[in-house]
Amino acid sequence: MNRIIGILFAIIVLVSCNSQKVYSNFDISYSKSGGYAPVYENLLIKGNNAHYSFEGHGKKYKQDFKITDEDLHKLDNTLSQNNFRKIQEDRKKIYDNISTSINVKSGSNEGNKTDASSIMPNFKTNWANITNAFQDIINNNIKNTQ
16 A cells, blocks of 8 residues: 555656646746736747746636747847847836746857846847747747737
C-alpha cells in the first residue's frame, strides 16, 4: 500500500513540475499583469514555438502556436531599432497599474525591461514600438481570445 502511495505521489510531483516548464523555458517573454481588476497576459517564445495565456475579466485562455522566422526577424529588428537594451526605466512608484515586462534571454538584444515604475520620457516611443510589435504577434496569431 505504501508503495502505491509513493508511486502516485511521484507521478503527481512529476506532472506538476512538468506543467510549469513552459513558463521557465523560453528565449523571449512578454507579460502584462496587474491593475485594479488584475489581468495576466503572457507570450513566451522558444525557437519557433510560442505559448500564449490570458487570464482576466472572468476569462481564461491558453494557446500554443508556431511563430514564423519572418515574425521572429521582425521582432528582433524592432528590438534593435528601438534600442531595447538602452531603454531606461524610471524609479517612480506606480500602484495598481497594469505593467508590461519583456525578457530576452539571448542574442544582441539580451536583457530585461519593465514599465512597472514607468519608462523615462526619452524612451517612451521606443517602448511603445516594442510593445506594439509583441501585440501584433498576439493579434495575428490568437483568434477569439477576449
